[in-house]
Amino acid sequence: xxxxxxxxxxxxxxxxxxxxxxxxxxxxxxxxxxxxxxxxxxxxxxxxxxxxxxxxxxxxxxxxxxxxxxxxxxxxxxxxxxxxxxxxxxxxxxxxxxxxxxxxxxxxxxxxxxxxxxxxxxxxxxxxxxxxx
Numbered sequence: 562x563x564x565x566x567x568x569x570x571x572x573x574x575x576x577x578x579x580x581x582x583x584x585x586x587x588x589x590x591x592x593x594x595x596x597x598x599x600x601x602x603x604x605x606x607x608x609x610x611x612x613x614x615x616x617x618x619x620x621x622x623x624x625x626x627x628x629x630x631x632x633x634x635x636x637x638x639x640x641x642x643x644x645x646x647x648x649x650x651x652x653x654x655x656x657x658x659x660x661x662x663x664x665x666x667x668x669x670x671x672x673x674x675x676x677x678x679x680x681x682x683x684x685x686x687x688x689x690x691x692x693x694x
Contacts, residue, residue, distance in 0.1 A: 562603070563578070563582065563594060563596055563603065563606065564576075564578035564579045564582060566603045566606065567606065567608070567626050567628075570626065570628045571626055571628070573626075578594075578608075581594070581608065581610055582594050591622075591650075591653050591655060592608070592609040592610055592611065592622050593608070593609055593646075593649070594606065594607075594608045594609075595607050595608070595642050595645060595646055597629075597633075597638045597641070597642060599633070603630075604629065604630045604632075604633040604638060605628065605629040605630065605633060605638035605639060605642060606626065606627075606628060606642070607624055607625065607626055607627040607628070607639070607642050607643070607646065608624070608625050608626045609622050609623070609624055609625070609646060609650065609658070610622060610623055610625050611623065613625040613659075613660065613661050614661075614681055614682040615661050615679040615680060615681050615682065615688070615690065616679055616680040616681075616682075617659075617677070617679045617690060620659045620676075620679075620690065620692075621659070622650070622655065622658055622659070623658070623659045623660055623661065624643070624646060624658060624659070624660040625660070627639055627642070627643070627660070627662075639667075640670065640671050643668070643671045643673075644671060646658070647671075647672070647693050656693070656694060657692045657693055657694045658692075658693050659676065659690060659691065659692055659693075660673065660690070660691050660693075661679055661681065661688050661689065661690050661691075662688065662689055662691065663688055663689065664689075665689070668691050671693075672693055673691040673692065673693050674691060674692055674693075674694075675689060675690075675691055676690050676691055676692040677690050678690065
């Protein structure tokens with residue numbers, strides 16, 4: 562269900578999500594996936610992967626696929642998920658973590674800092690890359 566939800570939001574093949582999620586569930590990686598549920602409905606989510614399709618392969622791991630359903634935005638869901646992933650990764654001794662985004666002003670509210678520009682795979686323009694220490 563989660564792999565299908567992320568696929569519908571971002572267009573990345575469902576199998577790619579399933580592969581990452583299965584590796585996490587099988588304890589093959591510390592990278593994981595986080596969901597906010599309302600009953601049996603996913604209303605928000607994000608993942609942690611090695612690289613979020615950009616040229617800075619040395620900056621890992623990356624938060625990816627941050628999304629909150631439009632009807633549930635403005636309630637702190639993404640912020641709480643971001644704080645949770647930072648806390649969980651820190652407990653595992655994994656810091657810093659990174660993310661790429663075109664948004665400005667949002668991630669800074671949750672302790673993320675602009676780090677550098679990165680070239681996205683098959684993207685014409687560079688995108689902002691953030692760090693959480």
